[in-house]
Amino acid sequence: MGTDRLDEVLDATYDCLTRYGVRRTTMDDIAGTMGVSRSAVYQYVRNKDDAFRRLAARLHEQALERARQAATDPGTPSRGRIRGVLAAKLDLVLELAGDSPHTSELLDADARLFGGICSAFTTELRRLLTDLFTETGTAAEVEPAQAADICIALVMGLEHRPDAQALLPLASDALVAGLLGTPPGPGL
Template sequence: MTRSADRLSAVLDSTYECLLLYGVRRTTMDDIAHRTGLSRSSLYTYVRNKDEAFRLLAERLHNRALDAAEAAAARTDATGEQRALGILTAKFDLVLALTDSPHVAELLDARARLFGDICTASTARLRTLLTEIFEQAGANRPQDAADICLTLVHGFESSPHQAHLMRPAAEAVINGLLRPVRRAASAPSRSHLEHCHV
């Protein structure tokens, strides 16, 4: 990592600290500069304004979660259930990492002005990874199965105090979705009826 990249990383660390303390709206460039140990003019070398600092922070956090999800999806030594659970765990770990302050929920909100597109793109990638796993397993309607899983995690985002329930809930849902589809017993064929006729 170059010195410039190291310094940008430090700027983003400071931006995160400011987010926890003040939220996006109340944070100033002076706050970020002070926590990074830079002058305000030097801070502009790394970010144009606080919006860019917060966007870069959101991208870093979401990319870390996506890296973990990609690694879980690529595991060749794991079952489909384990891989899907790994993806959901990566998503939920991001949620847990952002529960230190009420100000950070915006980083996960697809409707947020600054971060909405980042959240939407991240969720879309997770949906693709899950859909591929359900397709490989022959699940019925794999895209719907992926959406069900993501909806489950989204529900726990709003109640992180129930974090201990996320894993067993996800395991139950994934296991149910990965079960082979049981087709309704088809009507007996004509030849079968003829053979049974007495």
């Protein structure tokens, strides 16, 4: 299967999603957006649901790759690496929410099509954060996994704010300082 052609199918699926939403998009819409026949699209995806699942998986995987890079950046202090992981999640949400009211459907953890993808994404973010807090250490009363959960809750709280990107550095620095038991500042 040609990866480039699959990417074209997923790009067309995203374009249709922004215009029509998941329910109203048809395979004919995807094919028409690509300028090919519907049977050509079926060479790369089984059906519309498969196209949307693959699209959601691609977007979440791209965000996870950014989170992994942030988590393992040796030149960045721990506080910055934690913020980078959180920014990967927030950026995914804000990007999708900004493109169309329909695109946020790809983030619905309760949706039949995307629930597993969304849950796996959050689980991997939690693991990355837990590893970072284990490496850095946390305040005595906070376990690394609890610190990770608190950070994810912070991002989820910021997702619907118009000034989310501006607030993330301030909020994450203050939160992480408390979780690490250190004063806020350029260290760590």
